[in-house]
Amino acid sequence: MPMITIDNVSKWYNPTFQVLKNCTTSVDKGEVVVVCGPSGSGKSTLIKTVNALEPVQEGTITVDGLSVTTMKKDLPKLRSRVGMVFQHFELFPHLRIVENLCLGQTKVLGRSEDSARAKAMKMLERVGLTAHAEKYPGQLSGGQQQRVAIARALVMDPICMLFDEPTSALDPEMINEVLDVMVELAKEGMTMMVVTHEMGFAKKVANRVIFMDAGEIVEDAQKDDFFGSPRSERAQQFLSKILAH
Amino acid sequence: MPMITIDNVSKWYNPTFQVLKNCTTSVDKGEVVVVCGPSGSGKSTLIKTVNALEPVQEGTITVDGLSVTTMKKDLPKLRSRVGMVFQHFELFPHLRIVENLCLGQTKVLGRSEDSARAKAMKMLERVGLTAHAEKYPGQLSGGQQQRVAIARALVMDPICMLFDEPTSALDPEMINEVLDVMVELAKEGMTMMVVTHEMGFAKKVANRVIFMDAGEIVEDAQKDDFFGSPRSERAQQFLSKILAH
Amino acid sequence: QELTGTLKKIKDTGAITIGFRDSSVPFSYLDDNQKPIGFAMDICYKIVDAVKADLKLDKLEVKLNPVTSATRIPLIANGTVDLECGSTTNNADRQKQVAFTNTHFLTASRFVSKKASKLNSIDDLKGKSVVSTSGTTNIKQLTEANAARNLGINVIAAKDHAEAFLMVETDRAVAFVMDDILLASLAAGSKDPTGYVISKDAFSKPEPYGIMLRKDDAPFKKVVDGATAALYTSPEGAKLYDKWFMAKIPPKGLNLNVPMGAEQKKSFAKPSDSADPDAYAM
Amino acid sequence: MAQPLHGLLTRALAAGGYVNYNWNWGIFWEQTPEATGTYFSTLMSGLGVTIMLALCAWTIAFVIGSFIGIIRTLPSKWPVRLGNAYIEMFRNIPLLVQLFIWFFVVPELLPQELGAWVKQLRNGPFYTAMIGLGLYMSSRVATQVSAGINSLPKGQRMAGTAIGLTTVQTYRYILLPLAYRVIFPPLTSEFLNTIKNTAVALTIGVLELTARARSMQEFSFQVFEAFTAATVIYLALSAVVTIGMRYAEQRLVIPGFNGGKA
Amino acid sequence: MFSDFDFNVIWRSLPYLFEQGMTFTLTLTVIATIGGLILGTFVALMRLSSNVALSTFAASYVNLMRSLPLVLVIFLFYFLMPYIGQWIMRADQPVQVGAYSSTIITFTLFEAAYFSEIMRAGIQSIPRGQVMAGYAIGLNYREVMRHVVLPQAFRNMLPVIFTQTIVLFQDTSLVYVLSITDFLGAASKVAQRDGRLTEMYLFAAVVYFTICFTASFFVKRLQKRISIIR
Ligand SMILES: Nc1ncnc2c1ncn2[C@@H]1O[C@H](COP(=O)(O)OP(=O)(O)OP(=O)(O)O)[C@@H](O)[C@H]1O
Ligand SMILES: Nc1ncnc2c1ncn2[C@@H]1O[C@H](COP(=O)(O)OP(=O)(O)OP(=O)(O)O)[C@@H](O)[C@H]1O
Ligand SMILES: [Mg+2]
């Protein structure tokens, strides 16, 4: 049963510039899909359309059976059930770590301060940051911040998670502490859509790989097929460039 | 014969914060030395002291037999003979590509406009960017900009080259076009000191690897020794983190 | 002999600077071509002629510099302006910073109000908003009277006469306290000349107007005093008076119709630079 | 301040043996012609008016400016246009002219009775200046507020939206607390500008500090004493505000957050 | 109210308003902008210099000017300038400085403080790496400033500089307090002579608005153009 379906989606930034061209794909429950492709190919845009952070002009997107593209009123509720992790973490710098984790729970889900806090601490423990609960985001390293960002998504009990290049703003040393958390998540059966260039991660946990170029989904293949023999020339080129040295 | 010697160098940013602690090393003529280490360990600072972009409080540094640390008057001349490439390219955005390459030649070396231009074009050809000579830096991709930055250093006929994380601000796809140019340079026998996390590059062309941590040179070893069995625990940890996934 | 002070400066630079007002009708104001004209301006040009003759100059350039009530005294003191030609009351306080030549006009401080508001005496102003021009002796007299008689008047300071009059016109203030001659010309030039009335009740005795110059500059003052005395005592003085007070004046062809009073006649017959109003009383 | 200036002037005057200015620093303790107190006390009352006017105008500027600034960052078109029009309106006419219009023109355009009431207001010039200055400064505050919100990484708004916050909640809990911190320094200087701009109100007869200095000069003819005093008072005032704001700013610092650009 | 509006007075005084008033206003704006920018750049460089005396002097100057209301400074300088001139030229009398030169000097000195802050921000906004890159190819301090930093700082700040110029253009209306014939001064002189304040002030507002609005429109266009080049 598909958790996310993207059906014939097109998007223009202004009347002349089309970022997404008839994109169609889906992500099954429990599946991990990696999206890759050259810079500017529309990966971030595609993933943001899934919880309607970017509106689309054509096509439909559904999450858990609900149409994201036509819904208006219950969008906030729906979004709270789709976890999202950004390239630059986007923690709220004026709130303590634990407050970052509580904000959505209390304001959106209407949980009590206490239960939100308890849940937050549990999640911090899971990403190994209990000790930093009372610090501000600026006092943590990049890797730690990104782990908090993942925790912030998880406290909302999401039905699926979206990641937009979660490691590309990190120092090389910190990439792995984040990837480890993601691998863990995947193993637990979380449905995930991940934009990343970390081919190691893709090889390890992805079920499928989507390759985008110039707004189109050029290739949508099982992991082994993709790394074994990408069909399109553009994907071959891309892989060779990324994996060379 | 050492081209660069760094002898017992210490540096403080303010009375309390010591960035470099008794660093001693040297780079022989024609040698390629890779500097690596965790973020904030002082790699950039160390490499900048070599052409006196950062002053040091203790110790001496010589380049080609001339002391950098005591010299005052002829610093610009000396600097013009040491090529430097920065993480963020640092091309001059208000000058065309070819003007970027001519500025130093005409103002510092006193070459005529014409000969400077001829040299610039030759160098652009070498990095494969002849077609872009009249563009502005902002109109090129990151990889192209970094190649221009290398060319800008080369037109000054440097006796050695310093690189400060030349690929870490690049999209994954573009990293290799820059590394290729650097590998080429190394093969031609250029003396190079390179701060980088691209272990593939280090394995391929480095003669020696220096590992820094918290302002100290923790390890200074032949390439094979370093990758084979790093002596210090800190370096082992670092390598394992960087090379994991 | 050795020239000093203003005369030396005029000789050295070949120029003399006259400060003028832009809306002191008919003493010093701008005509349709934005040229300063008026009774005091005419007097000043006579002074300029005398200075030119005294210094035996072929040519003397006249520079014009606008002044306001607030700027005229500092500008005289700091040398920007050599002669201030307007409607400046000569009083003892001012003589601490500047000097005056012979008096060219005498006027008392009164107020103008709309006929409709039926204000006759100073006491009628009790508790009302009254405007005057900032930097004038009139606003000083108004505040003094306000304090002395405990009137509780709300004193408003306007930048210049026209703005002050506008406040009365638009009912922001019920009255405008100013030298009566200026009030007369403002009322006459207004949209509804018959709608205004000038009080009988005065805040002061008739006080002298003088042309200002720098103090402690005896040689220059001597030339200026000489020139004004000569003008006022000659028939030309009276003719000049009639030109500005008894005939139509530019730009709108207004006639102020203010015949020469007894005090005025006396001050012309016996020119004086005294600041004391009593010196001019009949 | 007073001493060097005095020294400079006295030396200048003495150099030529041409003394035409009587220094009298004791003037501040003399009675004014109004007999309401000393010159010093009138300057102080002017300072009072300046502070009062600045605070009132600033309140108006801050409230309206924030509102306009916020609507200019909304995703829909019309609020943005409205906000832009407001800003263009108030920032493209000199403050002086705006005050004239508020003072001389607007009451005439009101219905007769209302206009008359407005004109008879006892502190009319003060209220006029308060509104005129407040609205004028509000356009600048609005620009700062929008700039502050826009300077935040785009991802902050997205992150708020992504965890399910509504637009109002996103502004209330995330964007505004950050934006006001980011624009705290420019807002401080806009507040200082408000204080300085109160001086323009002298043209419609508000007896604030500069007007007091000017009228002191007019009454006593001690030009330089009067303006020196005003200068010193303004310097002291802005020093106090600057120090106070710096203190407040330090208290608002978020550990590890370095301003707008993350 | 508008029924007895006298538009004729505007029409009749147009030549005066523009030939004299606007000419002065524009001259003052242009000279004070150029002068203030040059002076301000030097002040900014002084303020950023490592020489403590220089930077303290520059900082004090800027802070002094920025703490005072322009109206006060206009009054003060108008009265003070001749004495300063006398002091500088060691003349035996205050030097005569006309209203025209006095306001131009006042505005130049005053605006220099504001422009210096703009230029300082501009210089500081240039990434340190740019300066490093300049030194690295062997340029010296002056060359780095001349060829690398200032051209970029100036270009980056151009919109802000123009915006400040528009502010300056509006502020010139304050010389009205000295009864100098700038545009507003001319308008108010006509207004007062003919008792037509309402008409003239509204007209002045329209003129200022039109000019400033048009100017800031072009500044915005310029901003877009420049941001594309970068
Ligand atoms: N708000 C916007 N307005 C106009 N164009 C935009 C906007 N946001 C993105 N684009 C353009 O849309 C294209 C796709 O952007 P997107 O961020 O989805 O690419 P991406 O594949 O995520 O690239 P990267 O790897 O660099 O993050 C790019 O060419 C980008 O310049
Ligand atoms: N101008 C400065 N003033 C004070 N501290 C500084 C300054 N520049 C750098 N530092 C500090 O000096 C330390 C070393 O900096 P350096 O840039 O050399 O590290 P690095 O090893 O190059 O790190 P990275 O991999 O992040 O580039 C860091 O802790 C940094 O915060
Ligand atoms: Mg992206």
Ligand SMILES: [Mg+2]
């Ligand atoms: Mg570094």
